[in-house]
Each structure stands twice: as structure tokens, then as C-alpha cells.
Amino acid sequence: MAYDHYVAICNPLLYSMVMSQRLCIGMLAGAYLAGVISSTIHTVSISHLLFCRSKTINHFFCDGPPLLALSCSDTPAIEVMAAAVVGFKVLSTTVFILISYLSVLSIVMRMQSVVGQRKAFSTCASHFISIAFYYGSFLFMYLHPISSKSSKHDEVVSMTHSVAVPILNPLIYSLRNADMKNAMRKAKSRVLCSLSTHGS
Secondary structure, rough: HHHHHHHHHHHHHHHHHHHHHHHHHHHHHHHHHHHHHHHHHHHHHHHHOOOOOOOOOOOOOOHHHHHHHHHOOOOOHHHHHHHHHHHHHHHHHHHHHHHHHHHHHHHOOOOOOHHHHHHHHHHHHHHHHHHHHHHHHHHHHHHOOHHHHHHHHHHHHHHHHHHHHHHHHHHHHHHHOOOHHHHHHHHHHEEEEEEEHHHO
């Protein structure tokens, strides 16, 4: 999406040529391939562990960090490998997204039209907010040592990562919709009106 926004704002006349079906399929295949490779590395490394403690996972779903916490094998090497895989994935995609959006920002700042600037910022802001939620929870879950984890914090963050972010995405992306903006303005004015009525 970041690259799509970059092409749409920075090269609008070439959009249909640059964002060809072949490129879209290639980017989609690349995302799936990265996911498969990452999952395979995690699965293979965890399958070599010994589990002699409780077989009950104190978590909402079966995930890498809770499984590592149950293992009686030495896990530091696996933790480092998991952090490296997750870190590389997040870092590479974050750099790509930031480069795309910095290019968009440089073009938008040179626009003469304030309406055009607002429209461009509105288009990119929803995606940026969604990415911040997703990557923030993702980094917290996977890039700190298993031993330092609080299971309650981990459960809350995993809920944010796997449930809250997908639920918030439609709301975040619909903030660009004019009808949604009008409905939010009306709701805000009603709340402010009722507060001022009760205050007096």
C-alpha cells in the first residue's frame, strides 16, 4: 500500500503502467513467500525443543513465545534466531514504507493546493496508523527475552496484535470517507452539547 500511495501521488500519470497486474501479483507472492519462510524457520526451530513441563499453554493461542516459555530446553539461541527473523522482516518492510512515505511527503509539501495536501495526507495517514498499531504490538511481542515476559502483558499485546488491529482497520480506513467524517462530527457535537448541558 505504501508503494501504491507513492506511485499514485508521485507519478499519477504513470500509475496504471507502473502498478501493473504483474507487479501486484509479484508483490503479493513476495509477501506470501516471506511469510512461509519465516513460519517455517520458527516451526522447525521449535519442533526440536523438549517439553517436560506443563503441556498447558497460558495464552489465547499457540504462538512461539508462549511455547518457548514452556520448554525445558535451552532457548536463548532460538530466541535470538526468532528475534533476527522478526527484526529483519520488520526492519526491511519499515525501511521500504518509510522511503515511500518520505518521497510522498516531499512531493506533498511542494503542492500549491492546500486541499490537495490534505487529501494526500488523509490517504496516507490511515495506512500509517494501521502500520504503527500492527508493528508496535508485533515488536513488543517478539523482540524481548522470554524470561523477562509477563504473561498478562503478553496476552494483552497478543490481543492487540491479532484481534484489535484487524477490528480497528476498517474504522481507520473509513476515516477518509466523507459520510464517516460527518457522522463523527455530529457525534462529537452531541457529546459536547450534552456535557455543556449537564455542566450548567
